[in-house]
Amino acid sequence: MKRLCRAGALARLLARGIKLRDERGGQLVHRERRLFAGEGARATLVLLIALIFFPTLAHAYAGPGAGFAVLSSFWAIFVAFLYSFYALMTWPIRQLFRFIRRRNAYGKATFERAVILGFDGMDPDLADRFMKEGRLPNLAKLRDQGTFSKLRTTFPPISPVAWSTFMTGVNPGKHNIYDFLARDTSNYLPFLSSAEIKGPKRHLKIGKYSIPFGKTEIKGMRKGTPFWHWLGNAGIFSSVIRVPVTFPPEKFQGVLLSGMCVPDLKGSQGTFCLCTTRASNDKFREGGVRVPIERKNGVCRSYIPGPDSPLAAKAGTELRVDFEIRPEPGSKSARITVGSEKFTLKVGEYSEWIPAEFKAGMGFTAHGICRFYLKELSPEVEVYVTPVNIDPGHPDLPISHPVTYSIYLAKLFGPYATLGLAEDTWALNEHVLDDDAFLAQAYGNHEDRERMLFDALEKTKQGLCTCVFDTTDRVQHMFWRYLEEDHPAARDVPHSQHPHVIQDLYERMDRLIGRVMEKVDDDTLLMVISDHGFKSFARCVNVNAWLHQNGYLALKDGKTESGDWFEDVDWSCTRAYTMGLNGLYLNIKGREKQGIVDPAEAGALKDELRQKLDGLVDPASGTVGVTGVFVTDEFYRGPYTDNAPDLLVGYGAGYRASWDSVMGKVTGQVFEDNTKAWSGDHCIDPRLVPGVLFSSHKFIEEKPAIVDVAPTILKLFGLALPAHFDGKAWTLAPQRNS
């Protein structure tokens, strides 16, 4: 086009008697002619290159494709340049400001960087055994050059409790997390202990719509200040990835991706979906829903259940995303269509993360992602769909700090699991997934987190980098049954199926350590910790049944058992009850809505219960099922002790609270076999399940505890320890201090 314009300009110049010369002195017409005078092919090539790389020529504008390509590229470079320029120009000012405010952030630091890897549930005994067998060379190297020790856990030894203590350096009485669940004293029902999500209070009803006004309120229930906040206040940057109970994310100087306790899009802790042509009225005990598949003319149609519509006037109106399955004739695969996404799956194969957009109308859309697993195509069709995770690239709830961090990771690595308990243990428990499918899912998530960790290591050359891996916990929970010959959960399963899963898991984690060790130098402190260890879960103890049999818990007239959440409990005659994994509560007058125990008599009742329950023997084997009952008044200190259970039940190795007891159900039997795939556990006597501590540098500490990690890190960065800390800072062995 410019050339055409030039032809017109030529004549105008002529009219003015100006010689036809271009800026370099050449004759313009001749120069243009020469450009095209070469061979055709060469001219074409030149033309194409010119058109593509010199888009200011109008000819180069090859429609919106070229326009967007050029604009996008230019925009990216331009914005990056502005950001970089801004960062570079203001960096000295920011540094000066920090220097004036806090002096040099790293001036008193022993290390430039601390890397803490959390392997949830790594057991010291197993680690020691595998190291002795030569299976964990990298952990053995850490042991030899630095520290390997058992790490005392919290009372109770439950992940949200222990990791809250890890990050805050205080006992549960100060951080308010005692279990996954807490109980509502007004109705004896449970609620999630870590976060509370409330929709907008005001709504405007218009016809079938109820339009919300205001924001969704997300309240973090964990109290206390994570130690990376103290570091941030001192100008030390932190990258924190998937540490449990960091939802909702809090503001600090650094980046954080929330971990355990992040809900799925339905607001639950993970609800899978089994879409099936099999007719069944059975409901899953927990964690999943069954959705029918309609088959017509060879095409199967079903849907993914989503969150309740925020706009529906009628409460509980579920949003759905429809999908279609077209089995491919002659092959064990099917073409699946979800919205605009189309993909082919073979039987026994997972899809990538697929976007699921739940449209509520009026422009409201909830953005989720899920994976499909094709279980069966013939004679029946069955598809498992993971819980719908919050889309990290378009988070409808904040799952990171800053909000852009989850988006950054999604753009860099693609979509990833955001659900707190992303490994679908319920689906394996319910036999919806088999062992292999579960492992594929768990290790898929694990690989995503490894990528995040290595990116954080690359970006955080100074400061704190911490990442918690859940895989160790989930795989041990689900595969412990293969470690024991006579585990009730493995009696009907061919024992040779997965004999080395846990060993493989530890070796995999060791290889990860090896790769991390390659990325760190002597100015980096590398720590590997776990929040607790692991033991078998072969036998269930229903403490509610025991309380009932011993006259502490009463059922309504004519009832011999109670449904979930104390459905048939007569509170007017009940003195004690249990819900959750270790907590035992008294029904105290003035505290519980229908309390009957006088607060003045509570101490005596606790002692009585402790005496009777401690040492409880399993009649089937003669083994002690309860090795300790702990009165929480004696060791919890802090402003939130009122929310604590009155007693903690410490189960013996091989025992745990029964599935029914956890859900406030009263059954006839106190002891029973655990036949679920969830066959290993740690919610027992805390003294039996310490975690691990490995470090690249040697600490002098005889009995390190998880509560000590926060003060230790602050001390190593040269910061003063807050007075309210319960942990104590460990001392480095002399070679480092000197």
Place this chain on the structure above:
Amino acid sequence: MVMAGRAATVAAFQLSLLTSPLAIVVVLSLVVGLAMVVLFGYTSDQKAIGIAKDQLKAHLLAVRLYRDQIPVVMGSYGKILRGTGRYLKLAFKPLLYVIVPITLLIVQIDRYLGSTPIPAGAPFLLTAHFAGSDELNDVTLDLPPEITMTAPPVHIPASNEIVWRLVGSKDGQYEIKMAAAGERAAKNVCVGSDLPRISTVRLRGHFWERMFLSAEPALPENSPIESIAINYPDRNIDVAGYGINWIWLFFILSMIAGFVFKEFLGIKI
């Protein structure tokens, strides 16, 4: 009768709207926007483009997230440059498919919308370029009755050119005949105000040059005349009081159309 007249007026108005340069550019932009987006979608590696764009965004976010860490900022900037190169490389293949037809289309459209005809009564310049300066002395011009010369021709030996100042008295398509060294040639000239196909220059030989610059057949290979050009005024389309070249309007509108269509079609560009 009145009704018929009104209908005819409306039809004429609609026709004038449809044949107005603005309407043509709008319709063309929509059609080209849609066609190009679809073509881009089919000929590109959509997954790879999506990943490349996401990575670019990630590195942009990294600059923001780690702004206090200068090495990270500079490293991200480097990755953005590399990512941009990767993205352009991915966009190159589909561009190869679309660039030839769209270029040819633009060249053709430009012959209608790039210039306006010479207004009747307005002077214009006819420029002939010759192979050598010797031919300048033996050139005659044969004008139709509607075209008249308003000044003696200007000979510019240094550039082997002669320039005539002419004026057209009546709307229409005319042919100006020229003879030089015994060879004859002709050049079309459009006088008027419609949307005729305009050729600003007639050239000798050189296929590619003619394809881009001329809408007339080539001058004979043995002709001493190398080119005959007319200085048609550039056409500007009036948009909100601003006169802009059609190509810019096409650029903006087809981009908007492409942006809208790509969203609907789920195509990554």
